[in-house]
Amino acid sequence: MTERPNPLLIANTIDEALDAVSRGSTPIAGGTDLVVGARQGNKRLPASLVAIDRVEELQSIGLDSDGSLSIGSGVTHATLMSSTVVVTNYTALADAAALIGSPATRNVGTIGGNVMNGSPAMDTGAPLAVFDAMIQLSTVAGNRQITTSELWVAPGQTSAEPDELCTAIIIAPQPDRSGSAYVRLEYRRSMEIAVVGAAAVVTLGLDGTIAGCRIALTAVAPTIVLVDGLESLIGQAIGEATLATVADLASSQAAPISDLRASEQYRSHSVGVMAKRAVLAAARRATGESISVPVNRSIGVGSDGQRQWEAGAS
């Protein structure tokens, strides 16, 4: 008779967590995906869990020696949205964290959980994709880092091996005169899942034209997707024509499904609108303008404020 695995180990160190994962335990942090999924009957609760929410080593945000931002996988959304370095330099990620669930969800839900759950509707995914974030996967034997597009392979499915634990997310410094934003279409302001969303990071040249632009889309494909063909924006000024190109590129590269939340056509169209708004907010932040986190609240998607704000750009 084989020994039963420990149903629940509460880990205090990364080593304890990695050892348990190597023996087949499933990591749990806030449980906002795992437990909710099990209670809805989508996926059974694994027989053996390792709680990683008390591993302090996973809960810090720091700068590496090369200036990269290193976010522990156990950092909660509440911590992310109020971290000065994230809000200042990686604002799109703060925009996204501030939109997740409710205060209760943000207090226990973690960026590592969001990343490893691999939902195409995850809010932190598009910001991480535009920042070219590296996901650090660890085992008892060592670490490897992969890109988000290497990690996310299908809805709810990642390329991580069963014995790997996500321990950190690493983001290189952004060029000077860069700004970023994440905007989503939502039907309510809390406990919402993105109908569609878009993140953008925009770098401006000294003359104020676009020197670099990356856009990623939420909930319009089996995984978060990066928009191709943005090179045509280089050297262009931010204005009605540029934003129309952004919307066209985003909408044409969306491959959404129809479900009870939105039809395929509505998602394809509205993701272009979100991409346009994300680029505009990112470009304004790149000039040094302060737009408070999250953009969805400070601008008010669909409000008069939003329309005036967009009119000001053209």
Place this chain on the structure above:
Amino acid sequence: MTIDEQGSESESIGYDLHVNGQTYPVEATLDRNLLGVLRTEIGLTGTKEGCDDCECGACMVLLDGQPVNSCSYLAAQAQGRQITTIEGLGNADQLHPLQECLLAHGGVQCGFCTPGMIISAHALLERNSSPSRDEVGIGLSGNLCRCTGYAKIIDAVLDSASNGSVEPTP
């Protein structure tokens, strides 16, 4: 011992929960949520089951002072942490100031959401003792109320924060 749907055996595990300053020994299977253990094993029924799907906030409790949806939190994962339920904040003989204010402002109708509302409001006021109306709205954004329309609940929370200078919503 229980037999789950797929026929494999799930064994009970034993652990202690610290609720409202008291320690309760618990024997339950790993899949039991904190809400169920609080209500049926420990007998504290002030915490309510609304949606059982992490949407409505009726089940809100404090875990080390932070609001958590207890329907979607494993009871076993709460061991070693301080759990506070509505019973730990006030009772019929000594109401919590938030409870007084909710009564004074008519912020209670059917009352089902009220324990969760008070837990979320308490957590908000602990970290922000003079919130704006918008900040109260965000603090309570994980709690649904189908009776009041929220205005009177928000009035009550603002009143509790400011000690009585809030004009009631007509």
